[in-house]
Amino acid sequence: MTSDTNLHNARAADPDTAWQADVRAGVRHVRDLASLPLSPAERAAAQAAAVNHKVRAPKAYLDLIDWNDPADPIRAQVIPSPQELEEVEGELDDPIADHDFSPVPRLTHRHADRVLLFPTYQCAVYCRFCFRKESLTSIGRGYTHEALEPALAYIADHPEIREVILTGGDPLSLPDKALAEIFARIEAIPHVRLLRIHTRVPVVLPSRITSGLVAALQGRLMVTVVTHFNHAREITGATEVACRTLRQAGFVLLNQSVLLKGVNDSIEALEELCRELMYRLGVKPYYLHHGDLARGMAHRRTTIAQGQALTEALRARLSGICNPVYVLDLPEGGGKVPIGPCHVEGRQGESWRLRGLDGEVREYREIVGVQEEQSSKIPGS
Structure with a gap:
């Protein structure tokens, strides 16, 4: 990890590359856990769990953790827990069957008019609850021009595709030059109209949202950015600036959260998150995901009934524009289905x-x- 002084100097010297200093100053390897204020027992447990799913978090995100609180909601999302080693029968490596709908590498085509495109399998942060952890921890799966050739050729050959969704990995963890190249290559396909970007970067690495990044994503395509805020504690002055920059560039901003036990599974936590997203960041709460059947995550999943009770209470407290849709990504590639409470009692x-x-x-x-x-x-x- 880099010292606070060096990080401050790097941020001041060049705002367009400050985000790289933020990454270097954070946790990037299991050995970096030694620099965090964990007890010896906690450190040993975290190191054991990190064998299954690598650890990574920028310093800007780690700085939000209250290390005196073992139940801190940000800590729970990025610091490995020994409970991750307790796999339950029925948990899956590929909970939503991305690979079953992948006609060519780095692309998933589950619905006729849109595809998932994976320009990179690397992230600025490795969330412990990630349902793609088996792919993200592979080595050498970053972006190259050649790696996307088959996927882009597939999109060009399928005129029914109107929307390309960049996911991964985190597409905004790529350098501006790579983003500009990817954007131009997709923009050159006439029948594609909308580019959607799923990213955790505005949450965990807001310094990455620069004028250079915005410029790389400007052109013919309409752009929607889907952020992944899970708790109101993640919303700071820096994330506010990042989202304002994206908004002022003309991008539509939506948010999808994951319902996580011990992180945001209370009506108070969800209400504050949704209010702050809409009224402070100008980000529409879009989806609230029920936890996928990712391996080692039983300790973070709620029941569907608990989620329904929470979303029903949320609906009574917030306006419609502040309410996300409670969804479940079905196994075997069944897609997202709404699972919110039903208000029909009979007919x-x-x-x-x-x-x-x-x-x-x-x-x-x-x-x-x-x-x-x-x-x-x-x-x-």
């Missing part, structure tokens, strides 16, 4: 019984005008 004919946000059940009777027979016919039938 009899045209009468529906529905439970309101106040808990009261009310009746709604369908009143539909008589349709002319012709209007219901399908043209050409």
Whole structure:
């Protein structure tokens, strides 16, 4: 790890490369755990767990941890826990079957009009709950021009693809030059209209969001950035500046969180997170993911019933624009499905019984005008 003085000097000297100093000053190897204020027992346990999933976190993110609190929500996301070694039957290496829908390397085509593209399998931070940890910890899986050739050729050959989703790994952990090249190569495919970027960088490494990065992503394509904030403690002055920079560049900002036991599985934590995202950062809460069946993560998963109770309470407290959709990424590549609470209590004919946000059940009777027979016919039938 780099000293605070050296890091400060690097940030002041060149804002466009300060993020690289942030990475170097953080934890990048198991041996770097020795520099953290962990007890000998904690350090030994963390080192053992890190064998299964490597450890990495920038200094800017580590600085948010309250080391006096063993249950700190940021600590829980990045410091290895011995519970990760307790794998449960049914947990999977590839919980959402990315590989089963991969016709060429570095691409997943699960839905007709969009694809996942993996320009890199490296991240600025290795989240302990990651469902792609088996891929992320592979060596030598960064970006090269040649590595994406088959995937880009596939996209060009499939005109039904309108949206390309950059994921990984974290695409924004790449240098500006690589991002500009990737953007230009996708932009050159006429039928692609939207570029979506899934990233944890604005959360854990806000210094990476620079004018150079923004310039690399400007052009014909509409750009949506999906951030991954999981707790309001992750929202700081630096993340506020980073999100403002992205917003002012014209990018749409959404957020997807993971419901994590011991991190954000309380109504107070979720309410504060969603309010801060929308009202402070201008980031729309998009999805709240139920925990995937990633190996060694049983200690961080809630039950679906617990998630439904939380999202129902959240709906009663926040406006619609602040509410994420509670979803589950189905095994075997079934895709994301909403699993939020159902407010339909019953139906009899045209009468529906529905439970309101106040808990009261009310009746709604369908009143539909008589349709002319012709209007219901399908043209050409």
